[in-house]
Every structure is written in structure tokens, then in C-alpha cells.
Amino acid sequence: MTRTIEFWYEFASTYSYPAAMRADRAAAEHGVQVVWRPFLLGVIFRYMGWTTSPFNEHPAKGAYMWRDMERICAKQGLDFGRPSPFPQNGLNAARVAMALPNDARGAFSRAVYEGQFAQGRDISDPQFLMDALAQIGQDASAVWDTAMSDANKTALRDQTAQAQTLGIFGAPTWRTHDGELFWGNDRLQDALEWMDTVPV
């Protein structure tokens, strides 16, 4: 049985970008498969009393994060520019991701992150998302219709509620097969090493 790690991510989250770009590759090195779990971090932030990103709320924290992202992306060989506005509205992207099977979800999510952080695209734009779907070989119109269905919207709401129930408060968050949470792009390696020590 292939062991799996859950990757809980938010499309507008900066640190989710380098995480998404290497998650499948890093996990595969440990014989682990990534289960891509998009959710709406903004909903959880509102429960925490925040109306915007803590990186906007606290200037020192924001300045640090932008510099840190430059360093991390350079080290990982990723192009990086600041999205404007920040944070972007990731609702449409999350709905589309929910409508895809896991493999396509990973490919689609990487395309959205590259558009947002390497190409300066607006990820709420339906045309951008349709193009990303076509780029990964999907039937864009069919997926879009599924994405905007009531059932799919409910599925995304439920997934966000599940994130909150699991105690997730930030993105990216890694959840191992034995239910441990590791918060942050920089903790993927820790999560995978943890999994190596725990029987399936």
C-alpha cells in the first residue's frame, strides 16, 4: 500500500507556492503519494479575527515574508514576483481544483501557482483558469461546469470545515498518515522523515 501525505493548501498563500512546486517530487523520494487538499484559508482567518492576511496586518512580518520568498524561490530555481493585489482571490481556483481528480489537481494547482507568482496573472480570472485546464489536457468547459455546481461548492466548503476540525490554521500544512500536522513550507522534510519512522 502506498503511503499518502495530505497537502493542505490555499491558492493565495505565498509559502504554498514553493511547497506545491516540489511536493510530489519530494514525497516520491520517500515512496509517498501526495493527496492535494485545497481549502479556503480566509474562512479560517476570519474565525481567528483577521480580515486580511497577517502579512498585510503586520508590516514587519510582511516585509520578512517577501524577502524570505525571494530567497526560497531562488534556492528552488523558481521565478518569483509579488502578486498585485495581495492576497489574490483564490475561490474560483479552489473550486476548479476540487472538481479534478488528484493527479490533475496537482498539475492544475502548479499551473495556477506559476501563473500567479511567476507570470503575474490574476488567478480569479475564469479565462486564466480555463487556459490552465486546457494546458494540462483537461476539457476546460466541462470541468468549469462541474466546478461551479452546487455539489462542488459544497464539497469545498466541507473540505474547509474539515481543515478547521483537524486544527489547521495556516497554509501549507502537511498531514501524515498517522494524523500528525506539520505547518509550513519548511516542514515538508520533517513530515516525510516522521512518516519514515511510523508503520503504515
Next chain:
Amino acid sequence: MTRTIEFWYEFASTYSYPAAMRADRAAAEHGVQVVWRPFLLGVIFRYMGWTTSPFNEHPAKGAYMWRDMERICAKQGLDFGRPSPFPQNGLNAARVAMALPNDARGAFSRAVYEGQFAQGRDISDPQFLMDALAQIGQDASAVWDTAMSDANKTALRDQTAQAQTLGIFGAPTWRTHDGELFWGNDRLQDALEWMDTVPV
């Protein structure tokens, strides 16, 4: 010339404990010396609008941190128990640390962290701090008198103001010889690897 890394820490900070316990050793492996820089994170938190630790403010974040500390300390071979109350009042400890030269400051700080997180001691207790000073071979009364002097209190206030000027908003924070900040216990290795790529 020996390269140095600044270790900005707060005595009540949980993640500063594993950081303090390995900082000198990890840095030495890169030929780097640690400059110990205690400051008062609570002062900076108040500027950010927080009246207590964000781990108390946000239950999910707090629950995660306590579990994460258990894992980190187990991995590093450190005993760990939750201080009560949390956060502790680290003002006296920070004043004493400021009154010591750098080498003794490291040894004293490790003793205070062990007392707090491994032995359940109250780190605001002057007797505990005097014992820690004696334990590392210092003249406890003499250091205490210096620690409580107006000049030393001002020096700690100035160091806290300097932390804020540098853009520090959490602990531990590592600052490299070329002025880069790395926030978090888990970023020490990144900071040291960064230093290896930058000429002195």
C-alpha cells in the same frame, strides 16, 4: 576573522528553547560564532496589538505548537514540559543575560531554558536565576547587582528597540553577518547555509 550570527531570543519563547540548546554547536560546525541577543518580545507583540502570546490568542495555533515542541524536543533529545503559567515572565532573566559577557550569556541562557522547560521552574524567581548563575561559575550577587542597575535596564530596552528597528517580530530570529533575517527555530540551518555562500 570569525564570522558571527546573531541569535535574537526571548526567554519565554518555546521555540527559542531547542534553538538555544543547539545554536553554539550547529554554528561551530560552520566555523561561525553565535552572538546571543536577548530581547523582550512582549514589547514588540504589544506594538502588533497582542496582549498575550499568539499561541494563547489562537487555540488551534497553541495546540499545534505544544505538539510540535514535543516532537522537536524528542528529536533533539531534550526533556520538555509545558511551563505554567505560559508565557513565563522573562524580564529578570533577560536583564541578567544582558549583564553577562557573550560566552557566559549562552551558558546562563541554556540553564534558564532547561529550568523552564525541562524542570518546571519559575524563571522570574530571583533565587532560581542566582542559582543558575552560580551553576555556571559566576559571582551571582555581583552579576545580579549589575543586572538590576539602571544602565543595564536601559541596555535591554535599547536592544529590544534595536530588534524592532531590524524588523524582528518573533523569536528565535537569526541574523547573518550580511544582515539577512531568518525567523524560527527551524531556519537555523538555512541561515548557516546562507552564510556559507556570502563572503565576510
